[in-house]
Amino acid sequence: MPSISVPGLFRGRKAWAWLAAGIVLLIVLVNAMSAIFGGMARTNAGEIGVVRNGGPLDNNNIRQVMDPSSGLTWTGLYSSVHKYPAQQRFYTITAQGSGDKPGVDIVHVPSSDGVDMGIEGTLYFNLNLKHDVIKRFDDKFGTRKFTLGKDTYYPWDGDKGWSAFLDQIIRPVIDNDLRVQIGNFRCADLVSSCALVQNSAAVPGQTPAAAPQANGTANNNNISKIQDAINTSLAADLKETLGDEFIVNLRFNLVRITMPQNVQDAVNKAQAAYAQVSEMQAKAAQSQALVAQAQAEAQANEARQKGYTACPACAQIDIMKSIPPNVTTFAPGQGFSITAPAAGTKP
Incomplete structure (x- = not known):
């Protein structure tokens, strides 16, 4: 070994x-x-x-x-x-998607007369960058996670984290403000075509009445009032909800207001009915105009004939005046004819 x-x-x-x-x-x-x-x-x-x-x-x-x-x-x-984020940010509520997320997302709130209105718009804002404020923001929200889909994120986890924070904290305040402001107006005050189904009394077997006149200018003014009210109330509501003035420079643009599909279908039917009424009224007016024109022509012919009876020579003179310039010989019959002089000759 x-x-x-x-x-x-x-x-x-x-x-x-x-x-x-x-x-x-x-x-x-x-x-x-x-x-x-x-x-x-x-x-x-x-x-x-x-x-x-x-x-x-x-x-x-x-x-x-x-x-x-x-x-x-x-x-x-x-x-x-x-x-x-230190730059201006925005939160979009639209039929094409909300914020950075895909999919349809519209705020549905009732008008004062009970019509479910679909609201689309964009909120523009900035995060308060003052050091003492941003520190309090991080203490309150940067240390907790928010749900987006099936996952959870911190607000500083990129775009998904920021979207999760906006969806859970900011979005409910926006919805509440829209509900309060839209509830102050009737459907027709916001969407002109809503008057077509609210003001029309559709009676079976009767011709629909003329379409009610919509006031588009008043609707635009009402939408501006809603925007101004939301811009004012959102700032106060967000400060109260978040506990501090973390969000500043808010501006909400109300982009579009839509009606429920069943109401829109009724509007389309009403518009079609009013269009048929307008078409029938136009045809009736055209027929009346043609009748009036025929009566005027008949009266003129009758008066003209009385004049020719009293003055036969006048009839011949009018006949001569009505001869086209390209006719060189006029022969009304009974051995009577008139031939225009040749070019270059004096009559």
Whole structure:
């Protein structure tokens, strides 16, 4: 059996110890370099950053705020940066999608006369960038998640996180304000064609009455009133709901108001009926005009004939005047004819 010397065994164990120590040192260096480089951050022109402490031995308090377009900044080891939009943002409610999400999304609120109105519009706003305000915003909303579909996100988790925050916090306030303001007007005050079905008394077997006159100018004024009221009330309601003036420079544009499909179908039928009435009235007026024209022509012919009876020569004169210029010979009969003189000759 071969023998192993003690010095040789010691040298082998020492080599393994150095190797293990090197591996541990490499891991420590990698983590240290990662932490050091991870402690540097910057913001783009369209975002503001709220820096929070991190790490196993540190608290999670706010460390600092990074303004838009900041240079490379030391944020501390294991700190996290919550980046929020610093430019004007918008929240769209439309049949083509809401905000950054696909799909149909319309606010349905009743008018004062009980018609379910579909509202489409866009809210423009800015996030308050004052450092003390944005810190309070991050404390209140940046530390909790919001649901979007089947997933949850922080407000600073990109566009999805911001959309989730708007859907759960901002959208209910918009819906409530629209419900209050739209409830102050009748359907016809907002959509002119609504008057076609509300003011028409459709009686079976009777011809529909003439279409009621819609006041488009009044409708536009009412929509402007709604926009102004929403712009005023939204600012106050959001401040009360959020607990601070986190959202500023609000402006709501009311883009479109639609009626339920059954009401729209009734409007289309009413418009078709009124169009038929208008067509019949036009045909009747045209027939009356033709009758009046025929009566006038008959009266004129009768008067003309009386004149010719009293003055036979006048009849011949009118006949001569009515001869076309391209006729060179006129022969009414009984050996009587008139020939126009040749060109270049004097009569």
